Amino acid sequence: MAIGEVIGIWIAAILTFMIFSFLYKDNPVFKLGEHIFLGFAVGYSWCIYYWNDIFPQAIQPLAYPGPGLAGNWHRFSVLIPIILGIFIILRIVPSLAWLSRNSFALYIGGFAGMAVPNVISGVFLPQLTSTIAPLGPGWAAGLTQFVLLLGVFCTIVFFFFSLEHTGVVGKVGRIGVLFIMVAFGASFGYTVMARISLLIGRFQFLINDWVKGVILHQAP
Amino acid sequence: MTRVAFPMLCCLLLALPLGALAQEPAAGAGAAAPAAATPPPAAAEQPASGAPPAAPAAPDAVTGATPPGTHQVVPQPSNTLLMDRPSDDGTALLIIFNLIGTETTRIGAGVLLDGTWYRCTLRPGLLATLPTKADLPGYFGWRPPNPEAKVLTIDRYTKTNAAGEPESVPFEKDHEYTVRLVVVEGEQFEGFELGTTRTKEQWFNLAGANSLILSVLFAVVIMSFIYAARRNPNLFIRRIQGLEAVDEAIGRATEMGKPVLHINGLDPLSTLSTIAAVNILGRIARRVANYESDLLVPCFDPVVMTVSQEVVKNAYLEAGRPDAYREDKIFFLTDQQFSYVASVCGIMMREKPAANFLLGYFYAEALMLAETGSSTGAIQIAGTDALAQLPFFVTTCDYTLIGEELYAASAYLSREPMLLGSLKGQDVGKAFVMLIIVLGTVFSTVGMLVAQPGAMTGFDWDWITHLLSPLM
Amino acid sequence: MIEFMRRFLNLDRRIIYAIVFFCVLLPLIYPIRAKFTPTEEVKRAYNAIEALEPGSAIIISCDYGPSTMPENYTFYVALLHQCFRKQLRPIILTLVDYGPGLCLRGLKEVLESKDSQGKLLYPDRQAGRDYVFLGFKPGSTSVMLGIGQSFTATFPNDYQNQPTTTMPIFREITALGDCKYIVDIAAVGLPEFWLPYASAREKVPMSVNCTAVSVAQYYPYYTAGQFQGLVGGMKGSAEFETLVGMEQITGKIPDATRGMPAQNAVHIFIVLSIILANVMHISVRRADLSARRAG
């Protein structure tokens, strides 16, 4: 193993324990780890954004258009979003912060407009269609479909705010709550699973890479 | 109730004729099919030698394989039709045909330009994986004549460029193309000329008509409710039980002489749930001021802190006790997730508040907050629209506002037209959904029952099952 | 007895931490095989990809960061093996800024993987012809709609900063509609955007691998057939590894499968403690109530 790799694994192990120290209580070592993480996260994202977004989308068409684009004046259209982008960045100067509203309005408004038809035809209608099916054939298929229908209907009744939850509506809403709770239970079980998986992943690193690989010099 | 029912019916009634609208091209295609059908399968590039152009290879379709020794037969397409793809930018053609093939039958297409045939860039697709007319109701209507007909889209062909490399060239709009269908069966293949058609650009996507009408209607409903709420902020919303629990909890805190803790979640002020949490904070603060107990609001976001201070100050003013307001009880802690949790948990352990309100948007830290709170024995009321965190709140808190209930509680308290109106508008949408799923189930069940052998035969009941399909 | 229960319910949390620690540690040190059969949700994803014709392009969107690596990364590696084995052409991109490093690492690992004789499993796979790693772009829906129009306009360069316009793969596959499948490997809510803005819009089927936190939320999409397969969490990844046969490919037990016994152990512990604590809690409360009534 290269010396750089060994140092790296030691550092990784130490950083892991710095974070684990939070289990004891909130302490300076954990806070240090948290801020190191913050620094790495922002710095890492900065470079990734630069090389994947800002350079190829904004700088390259203007400065290094490449053979296909060199004579194409269309490439200068990126100047418009660049200017709007500078407006966004100017938000840190309080007296010019209002400029950024126009840029935000353009893309937030644009994506709001796109969302309406795409979400309705891509999710809303297909979900509605797949809820509608005959109750059958056969009692087993009919029962499954009935549970689905009942669940969707009662859940929506629970989130229906124009009727007081008394009498029949109240009872239907109660059934809705039961369905919602069963669903939350499923979500609960899976969330527990997710957190434990992450812990297992960290232990696999500590055992395989650090203890076995670096300390005991075993082959993986 | 009529206010809800009327737009609902409008939606339904307006959506229905849409089906007829969408079916029109289908009728056209159906009528055109026999006329343009099957130009004689001549002039194939390499006519399949010895392949009898007669009966489709029905036996092959059954067994899926040719018996050893016999010559493979290329299946013959029927009812072929070449047409411009509807509702597109004019860069594609459709080939529609019926073909009974085997599992290994592949389909390709060629296009004639300047006297040369070019292969259309579409790897010869397996026949079985091609869509049928019934799969594309947007183009062909909900009950296309001949729903089994296969549909092949072609929009590009491969050409060898000057450098000798294959190059993919897209079709142009308003250009005439002569196309043929190629059927490949094992080593054999055969071309069938389909005639010439012009690509056309359309300006309206008919397949999206249903979503257009629905979204416009929904927009009208929402906007009109928002304007209605501006005129009359007392639109009816049901009581939210969580809010009564809030009063109870504050009452108990006063009895015990302990403070009340409120958290606005971890999102900035631009999130709906944070706005809702701040609205509810106003109500809590008023109660607290009336009962003369203490209110602690540790904040994660400086902007949220400023707004919370403003809201609480106003609440104390309205309660007539501006002197009791203390700004340092609403404070900024830190904007690091885990450090924030640790500090809040510390406050919970030290001050032992009698009531904790965890409202707004939460991430993974929800569990740690709620657990610490429950271990101090506080009454906890939570509310969030973070679905993944809700289960933890339900199990560790005494009362939980689930998802939209949080917005509803906020609208109920603040009576703000924007929140109230869109909540009512969404209720219309929900009523529409409920109506549609019930009606749809009834229709399709009836359709299924009467379509069963032995039930009412001699009459076409099929329309019942298709009654709601234009909506989809 | 009640007194004991009362004290037991106030158990120091450090003891619980220690139990969890050993529940994870011991099964990892002394591995026992946990037997399991793949569930329908995972099989459907695997079969759908397996049924694609060789040469089809498949979008793999790696929308996860290091924080969910144990759940998502193992799936990503297994999926790449499946794609390369089936001669599919993966187009890899990421919509999360923490993603590129992990994408690259997995791609390198798979391309350099060797069989038992030490020969490369997938020799002469060329970037830009047999696969492409496009890198990261911000603004998730924007990127989806952008590649729905044109790959080369949305990604003028790939991650290695090579111009995409000259790549052979993009001469044939110009936009999302030309791809045959989408797999979203997600730690955040992006599958809910991939569905309307890419899959439903361009009529390309999709499957999802997500962190277990969001699996339950995605079931309506799965039962409606909008997600063909749903590979949830580390268990889903382990099932997928089994289906792909990662153990035969790499010659060692893959990570997610190796984590399963530990997962078993902690789950048993948690379920037992929920049941035990609730039973004790109820009996303590009953005893308190009756004591109060008697007093």
Added chain:
Amino acid sequence: MQFLKRRLPVIIAFCAGMVFWVQYYVPSQASQDLLETFTASWAIILFGAAFILGVLSAIEHHWTKITLKKAGYGYSLVALLVFGTMILSGWFPAQPSIRLGGAAPTLSWGMLAATLCLLIGIVSAVSYLLGGNGERRYSRGMTALVFLILGAVGAFVIQPLASGYMLLWKVSNPAFIGQTIKPDSMFMWFFDHCFVPLDSTMFSLLAFYIASAAFRAFRARSFEATALLISGCLVMIGRVPLGEQLILIPKGVLVSWYTAYLHLVNLPVPPDLATTLADLNITSIAGWILNSPNSAAQRGILLGVILSQVAISLRIMFGIERTYMGGGE
């Protein structure tokens, strides 16, 4: 001015929203080109700008913390130092390689220093512009001036003369296409050995908290919570390998029951019954919960969420919801 500040954004949002709403229904080529220009180029650049804004305000936050010597400013200093290191290792076309003993670092250290000076200069200029008063502001302004001059001289005069690089651009070879983050660079080393462990450990902490909450807080305190816990435990056991081993009704029993039922109602017994039926174990129960009631309830929630999503979009378009505009006059 008031028009520019308040009305114009609303008008822009309305127009943009309407254009792209309508665009969905117009398949013609002009409309496709419009969508392509906006999504594939413009929006992506705007998102990049929004990111830069986020980074600058984070730097500003920590920078003021350091200059004002607020509590815990040492941590902020560490964060900024780490940030600087990461930028130095990844922002340059030629990155220092970490392989010790391998290829020598190709990066000019002078250029790193110049960029660092520029960076510090920009940050202090920003904090100067942000206001404040008195001596601190003066010192920030001076810092900005000195570092900006130093950085500019280094980057634009000394460096191009010495190495052919001007800040990020190679002067001698303008088309530096093909330059990016190198796989074996110091940047990737930092990513693999520092960033990955920190990020992945942070959330694995929660496993411990869940376990302790399972013991101390998850109580069946109501009908709802009881239903939730039961279904949660079933899923927890059912979705790990253990669930398959916990068989409630073995397959043989199921087959015999079903056969008996079929005989009772006089129906033929399908020959493949033994292969279609499986053991009834916790895994299959969990599968049913997930596919049936869970799916139904989640779909109900989902439909509601979509309606509210559409409602929010409409409110943004019609200028009723203006939270994106931020505060200010």
